[in-house]
Amino acid sequence: MGLFTRSEPKPAAPAAEPNQHSELRNAVATVRLPENVRRIAQNEIEKLERMDPSVAEYGLGINYIEFLLALPWLTSSQDNLHLAHAAEVLDQEHFGLSLVKQRVLEYLASNITCHLRRNTVLVVDDEDISRDNMAYSVGKLSCDVLTASNGQEALDILAKTHVDCIVTDLKMQKVDGLGLLERVRVEWPDTQLIIVTGYATVDNAVDALRKGAAHYLPKPLNLDILRDTVRDILDRKTQACSVSGPILCFTGPPGTGKTSIGRSVANALQRKFIRLSLAGMRDEAELRGHRRTYVGAMAGRIISELNKCGVNNPVFMLDEIDKIGQDFRGDPASVLLEILDPEQNRHFLDYYLDIPFDLSRVMFITTANMLENLPGPLRDRMETIPFSCYTLGEKRRIGLEYLAPRQVRATGYTPDDISFTSEAMDTLLHGYTRGAGLRSLNREIGGVCRKLNLQILQKERQIPLTVQPSDIHSLLGHPKYSLEAATAKPIAGVTTGLVWSENGGHIIFIETARMKGSGQLIMTGSLGDILKESAQTALSYLRSNAAQFGINEDFFESSDIHVHIPAGAISKDGPSAGMTICMALISLLTGRPARRDVALTGEFTLSGRVLPVSGLREKVLAAQQAGVRLAVLPERNRDEMMAMDEEVRNAVELLFVSNIEMAVEAVLLPKP
Known part of the structure; x- marks a missing residue:
């Protein structure tokens, strides 16, 4: 027996099925893909062929290629371009919201106009047969086709006519293709140019592409490839026109129809609809995906949802965008800066995909209750469409x-x-x-x-x-709510105010009390800094104008003033309760009871001028539900109020005031 023994041969690694790679190659060749994606998929298949099928990366590579093939790179649904149909769908599925519907129809109308506009293509070649063949092939795209025999004729046409795309030969008399390209880049930068030539060399191609040519095609020319190339350019220009406007952001109180009207927009255009809730999302990888080097890596929600719907132009609703989170895993709102920018999302990069995906065909709509919670740069990328409360x-x-x-x-x-x-x-x-x-x-x-x-x-x-x-x-059972303002008795020092929150309009009661003390202002009710400043402003105004209202000028020296807003468990803040607090203090210090069925809203200055406020529609309708008889509003809000619906204007009686003195007789009863 020798010192060395023969080792057992290791079992051979399981070979991949020979037809698996060929099936992937056939799929890459038959599926309609952009050329850069096709090239990357072919490179991945070559890596798999050199890889041991038993390693974990082999299965990941197969999944990645299948994911590439499944994505709708060039698959779009056909839009319904009938504006009357869109208006009919919106009216059938939603009652009211006239201003919202009007803005949505304007947005759709701009998209429809861009899609219906006929494009113009200019074919330039000094050979008559070649020029006619190219013009005939391009003319099948339902566009206007112009022809020129040399670069100078093309420049003359460009000086008079807008052209979307130019197909030009390279070698011509007078002005050749490169000379035409240089002039077009300077004077008509939005016009795309395709160079075709029988003198195809690498240097010529590199020179043309470096100077700004969109494509470079050699002769003999395949007319089908030329037509597909022109179609892609015209489609991109049409899409750039239709999505050039800002992203729509529906903002307003809950339950006003923001999400459902987004679905109606998809129905009107006959596009597929995707809804993605961003509430509580804290990890930016949920939107941008994970790199394939991580175990269990997957694509982000944006690319995954597009893969599920099967088209690259759905209506994509990003719901509750104001409730997005942020922690150590990143800031999802920063990813949205790229997704919601039409100039940037043409090359959106998902980390798992690792190839830019064009999101410019997607119609993004966002919803929010409080737009103030969003970062400023993100708000700037969106056009806000407010949803007000229903009458x-x-x-x-x-x-x-x-x-x-x-x-x-x-x-x-x-x-x-x-x-x-x-x-x-x-x-x-x-x-x-x-x-x-x-x-x-x-x-x-x-x-x-x-x-x-x-x-x-x-x-x-x-x-x-x-x-x-x-x-x-x-x-x-017993009613949950009553007419709080109509049934309350007038009390000195208690007034009714109108406020707005993310849930709509509300009425509040501001209570004041006076007691012996050392001149302190006490404020309770979970109040924010703005409300505290309003109370301090009201007190200073009354101290400086005490004689005007019949108040003892030294009332504050030996007294404490307590201002309380009930429902202390709820945080309250905002710049619209100053006039209400001031009127409560006047009522307290003069002993004149305040009418509880008269509600006020408005901020004021130390000189007594009443400033305009927002949320008037919600406040007036809240006053109507609470049984308020008269609403006192700032004079500078009159035009805004008069522009509202008749039902809102007539909900309660309105009084517009420009200073505090004008509101005193309307709110306070004579001293008993």
């Missing part, structure tokens, strides 16, 4: 014609079996729902329908039946 009349009609039939069908009945009267809907609106949107109304209608369904199954009720106000009370 009571709009809510009533939407409830009767849209929400109630939908909830009735959800319980298994038809609208003929269960129907609501207008009085029953008003009872729901006044006693059981609040807010700017329709979610609470929809929820209460659903509750009524479910309780009725139970009674019908228990043989307590029979169909058909009509829901009356008495049925609402018996089914839902």
Whole structure:
């Protein structure tokens, strides 16, 4: 027995199936891909052929190539370019929102105009047969085709006519192709130029591309390739025109239809619809993907959703963009700077894909409740379309014609079996729902329908039946809300204010009290810095104008003033409660009770001038729901208020004031 023993031969590594690589090559050759993507896919296949199939990277490479082939690089859906159809779809699916619909139709109209505009192509060649053949082939693209026999004729045409694309020979008399290219780059930079020549050399191609040529094609020319090249250039120009406008951002209170109208835009254009919620997203890799060097790497949500829908021009809604997060894993909002910029997203780079993907065909729409939460550069890339709250009349009609039939069908009945009267809907609106949107109304209608369904199954009720106000009370119990302002008694030192939040308009009661002390201003109610400054401004104004209002001038020396806004668990801040606080202090110090059915909104200066505020529509409608009789508004908001719908203008009586003195007699009762 020798010192060395023969070792057992190692088993051979499992060989890849010989047809697997060929299938991938056939797929790369048959699938419509950009040339750079096709070249990268072929290189990846060559790497796989040299790789041991047993290693982990082999399976990752197969998955990567299949992902490349599945992406819709050049696959688009056909848009419906009929504006009347878009208007009909928006009206059928949404009632009201006239300003929003108008802006959406303007946006769609600009896209439609760009798609319907005929492009112009100029063919330049000194050979008649070659020129005619190229013009005939390009003419099949439904574009206007002009011809010229040399570069000088082409320049004369360009001086008179707008041309989108030029197909030119390289060697010509007078002005050759490179000379034409140099002039076009300087004088008509938006015009793309394709050079075709029988003198195709590497130096010529490099020189032409360096000077700005879009493509370089050798002769003998394949007319199909020429036509496809021109089509790609014209499609890119059309798409650049249609998406040149800013990204639309729907902003407003919850439940006002921001997400659903985005879906309606997709239906109007007959595009596929993608919704991606960004609420709570903290990792930027969720949008941009992971590099393939990581275990379990995958593409980002943007590319993954496009892969699922199968087209590169869907309507892509980025929902709740104002609730995006940020931590040590990166800032997703910074990725959105590239995604939402039409000038940058043509070359969006997903880390997993590692190839620029053109997002310029995607119609991005974003939604937000509070736009102030977004970074300034991101806000600058979007055009804000505000969604205001619905009026009571709009809510009533939407409830009767849209929400109630939908909830009735959800319980298994038809609208003929269960129907609501207008009085029953008003009872729901006044006693059981609040807010700017329709979610609470929809929820209460659903509750009524479910309780009725139970009674019908228990043989307590029979169909058909009509829901009356008495049925609402018996089914839902005691009303949740009341007319707070209309039922409250006037009290000295307590006034009613109108405020706005991300959930719409609200009324608040500002209470003040005076006690012996050392001249301190006490403020409670979880108030922000702006509200505290408003109270301090109101107190200083009254101290400097005490005689004008019949107040003892030294009232503050031996007294403490306490200003309180109830609901202390809720943070409150904003620049619109100054006039309300000032009126509460005047009422307190003069002993004149303040009318509780008169609500105020507006900020003011130390000189007593009332400044304009925002959110008037929401505030006035909140005043109407609370039973307010008169709303006191800044005079500088008059034009804005008069431009609103008649139902909003007539919701409550309006009084416009330019200084504090004008509001005193309207708010305060005589001293008892």
